[in-house]
Amino acid sequence: MKTLTLKTIKQVSLLFLISIAFTACSSDDDNTNNPEPVNEEEVITTLTATLIPVGGGTIVTMQTRDLDGDGPNAPVVTVSSDLVANTVYNGSLVLLNETESPAGEINEEIVEESNDHQFFYNVTNSIATFTYEDFDDNGNPLGLEFTLTTAATAMTGNLTITLRHEPSKNAVGVSDGDITNAGGETDVQAIFPVVIQ
Amino acid sequence: MKYYLMVLCCCVFSWSQSQDCNATFSGEVHDFHDGTPIINATIFIESLNKYTTTDINGRFSIDNLCNALISVEVSHLACETKTIDVNIVNDTFIEINLEHHIEELNEVKVTGTSGIKLTKTAQETHLKSDVIDRFSSLNLGDALKQISGVSSINTGNSIVKPVINGLHSSRIIVMTNGVRLQDQEWGIEHAPNIDLNTAGSINVIKGANALAYGGDAIGGVIVLKPSNITLKDSLYGKTIVSGNTNGRGYNLNTSLTKTYKKGWYLGAQASLKRLGDMEAPDYSLTNTGLNTKGFSINGGFKTFQKGFNVYYSYLDNEIAILRAAHIGNIEDLVNAINNPQPLVIDDFSYDINAPKQDVTHQVFKTEFYKRFKKFGRVDIQYDYQNNHRFEYDIRVGDDRDKPAIDLTLKTHTLKTSVTLDSKNNISYNFGVNAGYQNNFAANTGVRRLIPDYDKYDLGAFIVSELKLNNDLSLDFGLRYDFNQIDAKKYYLTSRWNERNYDSDFGNIVIDDLGTQLLTNPVFNYHNVSASAGIAYQLNEYNSFIFNYGLSNRAPNPSELFSDGLHHSAARIELGDLRLKQETSNRISGSYNFQKNNLSLNIEAFYNYIKDYIFIEPTGTEQTIRGAFPVWSYNQTNAALYGLDLTANYSFNDHWFLNNKSSITKGKDVSQDQALIDMPSFKTVNIIGYSNPKWLDLKTELQSEWVFRQNDYPNNNFEVFIPTTGQMELVDVSTTPPAYHLLHLQSNISLDISEKTDLNIGLNITNIFNTNYRENLNRLRYFADDVGRNIMLQLKLNY
Numbered sequence: 001m002k003t004l005t006l007k008t009i010k011q012v013s014l015l016f017l018i019s020i021a022f023t024a025c026s027s028d029d030d031n032t033n034n035p036e037p038v039n040e041e042e043v044i045t046t047l048t049a050t051l052i053p054v055g056g057g058t059i060v061t062m063q064t065r066d067l068d069g070d071g072p073n074a075p076v077v078t079v080s081s082d083l084v085a086n087t088v089y090n091g092s093l094v095l096l097n098e099t100e101s102p103a104g105e106i107n108e109e110i111v112e113e114s115n116d117h118q119f120f121y122n123v124t125n126s127i128a129t130f131t132y133e134d135f136d137d138n139g140n141p142l143g144l145e146f147t148l149t150t151a152a153t154a155m156t157g158n159l160t161i162t163l164r165h166e167p168s169k170n171a172v173g174v175s176d177g178d179i180t181n182a183g184g185e186t187d188v189q190a191i192f193p194v195v196i197q
Numbered sequence: 198m199k200y201y202l203m204v205l206c207c208c209v210f211s212w213s214q215s216q217d218c219n220a221t222f223s224g225e226v227h228d229f230h231d232g233t234p235i236i237n238a239t240i241f242i243e244s245l246n247k248y249t250t251t252d253i254n255g256r257f258s259i260d261n262l263c264n265a266l267i268s269v270e271v272s273h274l275a276c277e278t279k280t281i282d283v284n285i286v287n288d289t290f291i292e293i294n295l296e297h298h299i300e301e302l303n304e305v306k307v308t309g310t311s312g313i314k315l316t317k318t319a320q321e322t323h324l325k326s327d328v329i330d331r332f333s334s335l336n337l338g339d340a341l342k343q344i345s346g347v348s349s350i351n352t353g354n355s356i357v358k359p360v361i362n363g364l365h366s367s368r369i370i371v372m373t374n375g376v377r378l379q380d381q382e383w384g385i386e387h388a389p390n391i392d393l394n395t396a397g398s399i400n401v402i403k404g405a406n407a408l409a410y411g412g413d414a415i416g417g418v419i420v421l422k423p424s425n426i427t428l429k430d431s432l433y434g435k436t437i438v439s440g441n442t443n444g445r446g447y448n449l450n451t452s453l454t455k456t457y458k459k460g461w462y463l464g465a466q467a468s469l470k471r472l473g474d475m476e477a478p479d480y481s482l483t484n485t486g487l488n489t490k491g492f493s494i495n496g497g498f499k500t501f502q503k504g505f506n507v508y509y510s511y512l513d514n515e516i517a518i519l520r521a522a523h524i525g526n527i528e529d530l531v532n533a534i535n536n537p538q539p540l541v542i543d544d545f546s547y548d549i550n551a552p553k554q555d556v557t558h559q560v561f562k563t564e565f566y567k568r569f570k571k572f573g574r575v576d577i578q579y580d581y582q583n584n585h586r587f588e589y590d591i592r593v594g595d596d597r598d599k600p601a602i603d604l605t606l607k608t609h610t611l612k613t614s615v616t617l618d619s620k621n622n623i624s625y626n627f628g629v630n631a632g633y634q635n636n637f638a639a640n641t642g643v644r645r646l647i648p649d650y651d652k653y654d655l656g657a658f659i660v661s662e663l664k665l666n667n668d669l670s671l672d673f674g675l676r677y678d679f680n681q682i683d684a685k686k687y688y689l690t691s692r693w694n695e696r697n698y699d700s701d702f703g704n705i706v707i708d709d710l711g712t713q714l715l716t717n718p719v720f721n722y723h724n725v726s727a728s729a730g731i732a733y734q735l736n737e738y739n740s741f742i743f744n745y746g747l748s749n750r751a752p753n754p755s756e757l758f759s760d761g762l763h764h765s766a767a768r769i770e771l772g773d774l775r776l777k778q779e780t781s782n783r784i785s786g787s788y789n790f791q792k793n794n795l796s797l798n799i800e801a802f803y804n805y806i807k808d809y810i811f812i813e814p815t816g817t818e819q820t821i822r823g824a825f826p827v828w829s830y831n832q833t834n835a836a837l838y839g840l841d842l843t844a845n846y847s848f849n850d851h852w853f854l855n856n857k858s859s860i861t862k863g864k865d866v867s868q869d870q871a872l873i874d875m876p877s878f879k880t881v882n883i884i885g886y887s888n889p890k891w892l893d894l895k896t897e898l899q900s901e902w903v904f905r906q907n908d909y910p911n912n913n914f915e916v917f918i919p920t921t922g923q924m925e926l927v928d929v930s931t932t933p934p935a936y937h938l939l940h941l942q943s944n945i946s947l948d949i950s951e952k953t954d955l956n957i958g959l960n961i962t963n964i965f966n967t968n969y970r971e972n973l974n975r976l977r978y979f980a981d982d983v984g985r986n987i988m989l990q991l992k993l994n995y
Contacts, residue, residue: 035649035685037713041642042593044821066821068712070644070762070769072695074819099712109593116593124922160919165525165593179920183532183540185591186525189823191919 039099043069044106046096047190049161051089051148060089062159064190067098075190082195083128089148090133093119093161095188107144116166117187119143120179125157127196130177140169141177156195163188218263221288226255226271229294229501231619232571238273238295271295294570296501315420317662317670318730318744319406320346320787320800320841324399326424330992331942331958333437334448334470337371337391337399341419344401345857346800346841348876351974354475354983355487355516356388356554360973361403362802363837363861363875364416367753372410372420374495374508376562379608379634380584381647383753385975390558390584392491392512394437394450394468397424404783404802405726405748408658408674409614409626412726413750415781415806423495423508426454426462433952436993443986444486445545446472460500467492473547474517477981478966483543484520484550489513503567510560517549522979523591526823527916530767530978531925539980551589555600559583573617576628582608596642603639604647608632610654627659636754644761647754648686655679660728668734678724680751686758687713692771702774720757722778724749742787752776756810756830762820769818771829779832780807794847801840809835811865811873814912824916826927833867837875855883855897862908871908877932877972878904896943906932906972933977936969938962944990958990 045067051060058081066075083089095106110117114136120143121130128150132141167174167184174182226235234255241248242259244267251257262285271293272278283291313323322344332340338349338357348360358365371378371389373396380390400420407418434453441447447470454464470489475482493510521539524530533540562580569575588602614628632654638645658676665671685707693699693714708715730744759772785802815829839861847853858880863872885897909932915924944958966985970977 034708034715035638035645035687036640037687037710037715038640038642038644040644042596047821064821066819068689068691070818070820070825071689071691072818073691075821113593120920122920158919158922162920165591184525185523186529186823188821189526189528189919190821 040069040097041100041104042106042109043097043099044095044163044188045069045098046094046103047161047163047188048094048096049091049192050094051083051091053084054088054090054147057084057087062190062192064188064192065098069099077190077192079192079194082197083150085150085154085196086152087150089150091146091148093144095163110142110144110163114142115140115169117142118164118167118169118174118182119146120160120162120164120177120182121146121148122160122162122179123157123194125155127151127155127157127194128159132177136169138169140175143177150196154195154197156193159192159194161188161190161192162186218261220262220264220285221258221260222262222267222269222283222285222291223256223258223288224291224293226251226257226273226293226295229296229568229570231621235273235295238271241270241272242267243270244268315400316402316407316672316730318672318732318742320403320742320744320785320802322401324401326397329393329396329399330435330437331960331990333394333450333468333990334439334441334446334988335393337389337393337419337421340393340399341401343857345798345843346403346839346859346861347401348859348879348973350385350874351971351976352386352388353482353485353516353519353522353974353976355472355485356386356518358385358388359419360876361401361417361419362804362839362841363863363872364804368414368416368750370411370414370418372418373510373560374421374423374506374562375564375578376508376560376580376582377411377610378560379582379606379610380556380558381586381604381606383755386518386554387556387586388514390512390514390556391421392468392489392493392510394452394491395423395466395493395510396421398422403800404744404785404804405746405781406674406728406730406744408660408676408726408728409628412656412658412676412678412724412748415748415750415779415783415804423464424454426456426464426499428458428460428499429456430458431456434995436995437990439958439988439990441472441986441988443983444472444475445547446470446487460498460504462499463494463496465492465494471547474543474545475983476545478968478984479981480538480542481545482519482980482983483539483541483546484517484548484553486517486547486549488515488549497564501568503565505565506563508560508562508564511557512559513555513557515549515555516553518552518554519976519979520550520552522976523552524767526820527767527817527825527927528823528918528920530929531916531918531927534928534978551591553589555587555589557583557585571619573615573619573624575613575615577611577613579609579611581610582606584608590643600641601643602646603641605637605639606634607637608634622664624662625659626661627657629655629657631655644689645687646759646761648684648758650682650684650754652683653679653681670732672728672730674726674728676726678722678726678749680722680724681719682751682754682757683719684717684754684758686716686718688716688760690714692760696771696773698774718757718774720751720774722749722751724751724778738790738792740789742785742789744785746781746783746785748781748783749778750781751778752810752830759830762825767825768814769825769827770812771815771827773830776810776830776832777808779809781805782807796843796845798843799840800842801838803836803838805866806835806837808832809865809872811835813873813910814914817914817916823919826914826916833865835863835872836866837861837863837872851886851888853883853885853887855881855885857881857883865910870910873910873912874973875906875908877906877935892945892947894943894945896941899940899942901938901940903936903971905935929978932972933970936967936971938967938969939964949993953993953995956990956992956994958988958992960986960988960990962986962988 046065049062061080064075097104133145164184167182171181226238238251336357341347341359402418436451439448450468452466456462472487475485491512497506521541564578566576584606586604587600590601610632612630616626618624634652656678660674663671726748728746734740759770783804787800790797841859844856860878863875882900887895941961947955
């Protein structure tokens with residue numbers, strides 16, 4: 001009986017020894033390395049619309065800039081000056097990722113995947129009308145280039161520029177710039193307060 | 198050789214019987230675990246056809262034997278029969294230990310492989326293998342919904358998380374073959390990485406009363422165990438093939454096990470599952486397919502006294518997430534909610550495109566146990582788990598096929614426990630465990646949702662079960678856990694300041710990159726849990742259970758560190774470094790009635806959770822993509838209470854009625870409002886018919902009635918929609934209407950040969966192809982739930 005008890009103790013202690021050995025083995029990681037910082041690759045921080053009046057005049061730029069991406073700071077929206085009534089402007093967009101240095105230009109990616117992207121221009125108070133000037137491989141509008149025709153009288157309103165990813169480009173009205181049936185996901189949505197003089 | 202020896206012995210004996218054979222063979226038979234004498238055990242010498250039985254002291258004696266080697270068979274009711282070879286040399290005395298009360302012992306084992314219930318005084322339900330087989334082509338969460346009080350929280354049809362009495366995710370422990378699953382269970386979109394086909398039985402314990410598994414199971418514990426291994430020379434297996442009309446998919450599962458009488462065993466199992474796009478009654482649910490591959494190997498040696506087990510399992514789940522659920526900003530969400538149909542509906546396809554998840558989970562486990570005479574059992578186990586999770590978002594350009602999330606979670610756990618069960622009326626189980634976990638988030642070009650971290654766990658517990666008499670048992674448990682989490686996380690400087698972390702946690706910043714800060718949060722948590730229970734059998738028909746559980750849960754990495762945009766919910770989710778652990782006090786009572794054809798089980802609970810961690814809307818933030826609501830993790834005091842009912846009535850040998858109903862209420866006590874995501878009242882009524890004469894036909898018609906959840910917090914808000922120029926209400930709160938579904942399930946069994954039988958099952962879910970949306974399905978904003986499915990299942994046992 002006594003020998004059995006001794007054996008029992010021996011075996012129990014052996015088990016605990018094995019357990020200690022296992023614990024000792026398991027800490028095998030290199031904690032000293034810090035993780036590398038992530039600079040978001042396809043984030044769009046800045047959208048700049050440049051409007052050049054046909055026949056000369058003041059060039060107007062509108063910009064929305066959100067350097068902290070999904071962070072708490074709201075985008076900074078600027079409009080360089082008022083638009084002139086009854087004027088045709090040639091418009092173009094530049095999209096940047098300014099979290100990188102130097103800033104990455106997103107236009108190229110959008111042009112490469114033009115079949116999957118479309119910009120929409122919406123206004124309140126009918127302050128202006130828009131025409132697409134660039135098209136994707138299927139002949140559907142893209143919207144990086146456009147013309148803007150201001151209303152005939154002085155007024156104020158909002159211009160909303162929306163970039164949709166994978167919209168239904170063939171849905172009713174979408175090729176005319178109507179966002180209602182476009183679907184897809186919003187990549188950019190910027191609202192600019194506009195004054196027509 | 199042995200055979201010849203035996204023959205020789207017999208010859209010698211026949212020859213020598215006429216000779217002078219005066220040897221006496223005597224001995225004592227004891228119960229192995231408590232050493233008490235076993236009365237009435239049969240001692241049988243086959244070669245001589247002589248037998249006797251033990252007396253009140255466990256003693257026996259057989260006279261007039263010759264000196265020879267004899268084979269003695271010792272047997273007793275409730276014991277495993279033992280055969281020993283004894284060399285008779287004159288008067289021979291031996292001591293024999295029998296393994297008494299095998300079933301009873303298995304019940305108290307933590308890592309056992311048989312037995313029905315794992316606890317004596319907890320609210321526990323057991324699912325057997327035939328129920329599990331029926332759900333072979335589905336998920337763990339689907340199978341567990343068979344239990345009253347268990348529901349699920351879904352992201353579509355393939356990501357199904359079990360909810361026990363209103364609680365889920367890191368409030369539930371999932372044990373698979375003795376291993377606590379560590380697979381980033383904190384997120385609602387992270388379903389348990391378990392192949393249901395690896396389980397032979399499942400036990401669900403409500404509440405935190407099974408302290409041996411962990412102290413933080415405020416919701417409960419789910420224990421999956423592989424099929425029991427029997428000690429005989431055998432080769433057996435099972436193959437299940439099923440086909441589904443909805444999703445046009447198949448499921449294949451096969452297993453084979455070889456066992457030896459001596460105790461060795463080896464089993465292997467593999468499963469394949471493939472589904473294409475599922476269908477709601479009116480449209481195709483584009484991008485909801487599934488591709489699952491898994492296998493496991495289980496081998497070892499098992500006897501009553503000692504054994505070991507080596508287990509490895511591999512599971513790869515590639516799950517598509519409804520295309521229409523991926524949205525860009527709050528305007529898209531408003532469009533999705535207001536549109537009766539999903540915004541993307543394509544033709545049926547087996548393709549699995551982004552958004553999707555691809556998760557590989559591997560478990561390696563080795564376990565050893567030994568039982569010591571008059572003492573108990575010692576277990577030691579080491580396990581390693583590797584969980585590799587990819588999440589693919591819809592991305593553009595060169596990153597199109599790059600995952601947005603790439604997390605590798607590695608967990609090592611070592612645990613040892615001792616069960617003292619040598620006394621009949623009291624048993625103790627105590628143990629310690631140590632764990633190390635490392636999470637690595639690879640750079641995917643998208644800010645990390647969960648940071649790199651190391652986590653250390655240390656725990657110790659003691660559980661005692663006391664049987665006062667045949668009708669009354671008590672149990673007590675105490676557990677202590679220490680957790681440390683040591684993370685390295687980058688914060689946007691703007692976020693860091695906005696959360697006021699600069700004043701409270703300024704000392705943990707270890708690097709300043711200008712727009713980002715690298716921080717090193719280290720948090721320690723001390724958790725104490727306790728449980729006490731009483732089970733009382735009033736008389737033949739009525740029994741009661743009462744118990745109390747105290748448990749603590751440390752905040753998980755998601756609750757602490759979340760920080761960013763959540764695409765499917767179109768919201769910014771923010772964790773909080775200031776969160777403390779939550780504390781649950783749960784009392785519960787059960788009443789069980791069983792008489793003739795009627796059985797009734799009523800379980801009630803009240804769970805008060807102090808500092809309950811939950812997520813709630815706290816404002817709106819503007820980004821270049823538009824406006825997003827901000828949801829932040831907060832703490833409140835919450836009370837959950839409810840009633841689960843299971844009733845069964847058999848009219849005769851063929852017909853039966855069954856009802857399972859469950860009501861759960863959740864209340865935010867501090868803010869005096871309802872808790873979000875509480876399961877609705879649900880009642881399931883079943884009428885069943887079975888007839889062994891008709892190819893063992895079993896059939897049942899199930900009516901599932903889910904009421905509308907009327908208690909929910911109003912988290913609706915208004916947002917400016919630029920394209921319409923108007924403020925619009927974002928209704929994320931209003932719950933979907935009640936729904937009623939009918940399901941049919943039937944199967945027959947055919948004997949193909951002596952050892953092979955074929956079971957053919959036909960299951961129809963949602964017979965009337967009813968349109969419905971379930972409150973606890975996160976994709977309810979985007980699409981209806983799945984429609985009718987007809988599944989044909991062939992199960993071959995051999």
